[in-house]
Amino acid sequence: MTDFALGPKARAAGYRLRGYDSIGSTNAEALAAATAGDPGGIWFAARQQTAGRGRRGRQWINPHGNLAATLLIIPESDPTSAATLGFVAGVSLNRALSAILPDGMVKIGIDGADGLGGGRIALKWPNDVLADGAKLAGILLEASKLPNGRQAVAIGIGVNVVAAPEGLPYPATSLAALGASRTAEDVFDALSDAWVDTFGMWNDGRGIGDVLTHWRASAAGIGAPVAVQQDGDVLRGIFETIDDDGRLIIRADDNRRIAITAGDVHFGATASARS
Structure with missing residues (x-):
């Protein structure tokens, strides 16, 4: 048994929940449930993952006490629209953190990702949440086609609550390191309710x-130098915006506007460095 519980809005909206102390992968559990015929609208939440997955097949390390949560939905929308659910998750998580963190810790505004200061929480394209420029949370969407032709989507959200993984190639932080005494259960409660509002907006x-x-209003790095790594190549320029299809728009050095659909993004000094 765990202490995970849905927030009141999530309960009223009919969402369901399976809570775990430890699990292999909440995304894998969600997709298995879809294959077994679950209609969706169910959260899988755990304090620890032992086989978590990140983007591009990377491992997602989840120390005990952090939050690993996946929502299984079977949307009415087409696969292209369903792919934008990562932005719904990002806005939902940003709203959840704003609701539970101490006043003054979350500062909303558009700026670069370096030197954010004051516990500034920002959304990093396409699927991370930063605090002071360090990774606090990540989002992973995985989809599976069902026998009836519909698409099941597992929306995985991992939050560093008590500790950040060590040995990563990028800065990472946790709510505890930021001075916020919250539990995985606290974050999940707020997240499940914030999701209801944002998912309703997505419609x-x-x-x-x-x-x-809403995503742009909390974006990291707009107007700042950015570097995007794609298949061994690096594209540098200025991060202009996210377009209405969710693509990263870069103003390249030769003044071209380039739309990016996937890649590893780096801001600030890392983006400006020339090799």
């Missing part, structure tokens, strides 16, 4: 423009 993809407006 089967018809409201993605509104979701992206």
Whole structure:
């Protein structure tokens, strides 16, 4: 048994929950449930993952006491629209953190990712949440086609609550390191309720423009130098915006506007460095 519980909005909206102390992968559990015929609208939440997955097949390390949560949904929208659910998750998590962190810790505004200061929480394209420029949380969408032709989507969210993984190639932090005494259960409660509001705004993809407006308002790095690594190549320029399709728009050095759909993003001094 665990102490995970849905927030009141999530309960009223009919969401369900399976809570775990430790699990292999909440995303894997969600997709297995979909294959077994679950209709969706169910959260899988754990204090620890032993086989968590990150983007591009990377391992997602989840020390005990952190939050690993996955929501299984079977949306009415087409796969292209469903792919924007990562932005719904980012806005939801940002709202959840704003609701539970001490006043003054979350500062909303558009700026670069370096030297954020004051516990500034920001969304990093495409799927990370930063605090003071260090990774606090990550989001991973995985999809599976069902026998009836519909698509099941597992929306995985990992939050460093008590500790950040060690030995990573990028800075990482945790709520505890930021001075916030919160539990995985606290974060999940707030997240499950914030999801209800943001998912309603998304409206089967018809409201993605509104979701992206909220996402941009908390974005890291807009107007700052950015470098995007793609298949061994590095594209450098200025991060202009996220367009209405959720693509990263870069103003390259030769003044071209380039739309990026995938890649590893680096801001600030790392982006400006020339090799």
